[in-house]
Amino acid sequence: MPVATSTARPGGRSARVRAAVHRAVQEFLAGNPAETMTLPLIAGRAGVHPTTLYRKWGTVADLMADVASSRFSGDIVVPDTGSLREDLRRWARDVATDLADPDVLAVMRAAIGSGPQGGCACTADRHAQLTAILDRERARGGTAPETAHAADVLLGPLYYRAIFAGQPADPSWTEELVDALLK
Numbered sequence: 001m002p003v004a005t006s007t008a009r010p011g012g013r014s015a016r017v018r019a020a021v022h023r024a025v026q027e028f029l030a031g032n033p034a035e036t037m038t039l040p041l042i043a044g045r046a047g048v049h050p051t052t053l054y055r056k057w058g059t060v061a062d063l064m065a066d067v068a069s070s071r072f073s074g075d076i077v078v079p080d081t082g083s084l085r086e087d088l089r090r091w092a093r094d095v096a097t098d099l100a101d102p103d104v105l106a107v108m109r110a111a112i113g114s115g116p117q118g119g120c121a122c123t124a125d126r127h128a129q130l131t132a133i134l135d136r137e138r139a140r141g142g143t144a145p146e147t148a149h150a151a152d153v154l155l156g157p158l159y160y161r162a163i164f165a166g167q168p169a170d171p172s173w174t175e176e177l178v179d180a181l182l183k
Helices: 013-031 039-046 050-056 060-071 084-099 102-114 116-137 147-165 172-180
Strands: none
Touching: 013 039, 013 050, 013 060, 039 050, 039 060, 039 147, 050 102, 060 084, 060 102, 060 116, 084 116, 084 147, 084 172, 102 116, 116 147, 147 172
């Protein structure tokens, strides 16, 4: 009996194009204002035809949401120390460290400026990580705040400081945020 083969090509042309386009966006943002980005400009940098970008993403906003979603998923490991306070402290320090990277900030600012979906792409994975930490505490029999409240208390100040104030988050300050959340 013949074995069915999949038509999907992991690592095929689509994956290479996506990687080249993402790289072109990040390189562009490292030296240019986000508002000057266009799909044809990025296509040229990536070495693909502009219709490829229009077909796959359609708009700069959709492209930025994809770049941000790709950049902000899975890069921070959710700690498991056995203590909610310590898990949140480590996680908040890791998020603050990530937000201190100028390349990360360039992608975030561009994604947020591109529309609502860009902002969601910058925070979706962080919310999932926070939910995992809080759910694990509840599974251990402890009490934990709701994710929305924890995000307001932890992510709100971290993102504000990084994106709008341009101030690095000191580790002791991130600990104070966690302490305020768990009061």
